[in-house]
Amino acid sequence: MTVKDIAKRVCDTKLFSRSAGALFGRIAGAATLGVCVVGLSGCMGNGIGLGDAAGVDSVRTGSVPAPASPAMVDAAAVQTAVSTADVTEVTQNPIPWANAQSGSAGVISSIEEQTVGAMVCRRFTTTRHSYQGIAKFDGNTCRTGDGDWTLTSFGPRS
Incomplete structure (x- = not known):
């Protein structure tokens, strides 16, 4: 064997090992890509579980009753104070009222x-x-x- 043959043989070995490594790398990359595509296709096809979300919401926002306005909650406390007041005394002594439920209070200045x-x-x-x-x-x-008092109007002064 000559030096030229030995050099050629070493080069062929390197070439073979490089191409085998490249081929193995390509096969491993393709296999990894294939596993990812197959594994994630279920998530993409179904929208990551959002396919059923359109049928879940059955609550209508109009079906929930709105809470009473704070002024109307206080109206009962004011009505009680007005209906039990001595009308002749209001001009000299304004009547205070309070509503523990809402935390509001006020003063009736005229009746x-x-x-x-x-x-x-x-x-x-x-x-x-x-x-x-x-x-x-x-x-x-x-x-x-029948002697009961009914509130016929109550609202902010305009």
Whole structure:
């Protein structure tokens, strides 16, 4: 064997080992890619479990009743204070009221009693001190035939 033959043989061995490594790398890469494609195709085809989400939401937002406004929660406390008040004393002594449920309070500054037909009605003005701020309200409550008082109007002064 000559030096040329030995060099050629060494080069052929290197070439063979390089091409075998490259071929093995290509096969391993293709196999890895194939496993990933097959493994992830279930997630992609089904939208990662979101395919059923359209049928899940059966709650209608309009079906949930809205909570009573804070002013209407306080209306019962104000009505009780107005209906039990001595109308002749209000001008000298404004009537305080408080609602423990809402945390609001206020002062009834005027009550005018009127008779409408057979009904006695009281028109009033009050303040309402709440977490939303201070506001002035006007309202009207009337005594029904059975002696109970009914609030006929209550709202912020405009």
